[in-house]
Amino acid sequence: MSRPRGTTVPTHETVAAVSTRPDLRRGDEGEGAGSKPLVFGVEDVSVYYGGFRAVRNVDLAIGQQEITAFIGPSGCGKTTMLRCFNRMNDLIPSARIEGTISYHGVNLYEDGVNPVEVRRRIGMVFQKPNPFPKSIYDNIAYGPRIARLDGDMDELVEQALRRAALWDEVKDRLKDLAMGLSGGQQQRLCIARALAVDPEVILMDEPCSALDPIATGRIEDLMEEIKSSYTIIIVTHNMQQAARVSDRCAFFTAEVNETSDTRTGILVEFDRTEKMFSNPADERTENYVTGRFG
């Protein structure tokens, strides 16, 4: 598969890291991967919080209009990795990234890249529903307003809510506070809010961890529906969820560092979800997906 434009030449470290994981290479070249255009290319990315290395030497390729799931035990850097894609980690003063993440060939961490512009194209849904303490309408309208999007705002709000399968439940109380909705509705509102600015990519950080199974099911259905128009990366602790919704799956785990007590996340295996759950290349993946570990 072709490398995205503008990425840096891999260092010897990258080569070493990739070559020790043949599974990764196979994943890249696996069936169907070539047909989907590449949205993100991740090369040898390590993320630090101050002196602490949270995740190291990650290589990934995220295809367009695919759902990629990040799975793995707690503290293995899934969320940290996810937040690199829309430069959300910039908000943490001590956070620092090494390596390259290219978005359609442009290095997101290049000088002159404005995180604000990045985040308009790459939306995010968080672990805990976090609607603004405003009305349902104003929650959806927030993004379009600050982006100064043209068009009929009422229509835009309706469209976003419809796409998030929330319209029928809230159409009669758009002026009510969003906090009055149930947890599942709030999360769908947050998804609608993200969709309202018409992003290309949606990052989801354990979007169902605060929800009951029924609400979770609705979010999963929703993801399936919007998949045709968006590229989705989802972090999840729930392996069944990953198996149900994702096309590709990246399994992370944490390694105890030799020099200190801290743990650093590594990417173990990245492949088609089907394969990850039926015939993983790495023993650690197998142990995790069969529930023997984690």
Next chain:
Amino acid sequence: MAQLITSQPGPGLTSADLRGDPRRMRKETVVRGLLFAAAATSIIISGLIVYSLVRETWTFVSQVDWALVWGDGWFPRRGQYDIKTLLVGSLIVTVVGLAVAGPIGLGAGIYLSEYASARVRKVIKPTIEVLAGVPSVVVGFFALTFISPEIIQRFREATPQQTMAAAGIGVAILIIPLVASISEDAMRSVPRSLREASYGLGARKVTTVGKVVLPAAVSGLVAAFIVAFSRAIGETMVVFIAAGKSGGSLFETNPLEPGLTMTAAMASIASGTDSVVGEALTFQSLFFVGAILFVITLALNIVADRFVRRVRERY
């Protein structure tokens, strides 16, 4: 082990066994009583203050010639009690104070909460707190000897050294730390998740602060301004020193002229010999003014409370 087994409740359990040690229960009652007394002290003190105010105010209100309460000026020794002189004086000083301290205090609060790095915060925050600890008498002289000649007197020729504007800025210096720290607290208590939601939608910092953080912190911000207003209108020493008039004043509405506030008028009555030899009601007028001040701040707090409850964005 044997002990444990015998203390297991058997079939012979009576209600007396579950009654507990009466001495310990008495102790519980005593401790509870003492703590209640401590908590009740503030209520008692408030009650006593209101009582003393009302008693003397009643003497004044029932005996004063009401024609004298709305006139040309406040000259208690001559029996002229024009209350609007004091109200307007207080209002001018307070408005000047808030107009200066509001933007600066809020700006400092926003900066500390949203923009400053941990290192900068560690320098600025204690400095602001030091400012809060400066005795008001010091600020009063600062207003008189620095703010007045360096700022106020440059506005207009022949401006006297003691003006309501100078006093207002002096008051502002006292309330800036208050506004800054209360508004900072209010903004810091806005959950991170709301800021992230905003940034995640491609909002800039200034948009996030203006459209998410400030609205979510509005109850705290209103509280900051109300507390600042109460503090400003109740401030005595700065206005006593820098506003110009003390014993009495003609009605004055120009901030660039000396004026008399409610607090300064009360202080001068209390510090003079009027309590002993003043005109019949001079001493009682002090309480009359005090009662008005009390009612104003009380009303303000009630309004603030209602307002906060109504407009608050819950998160």
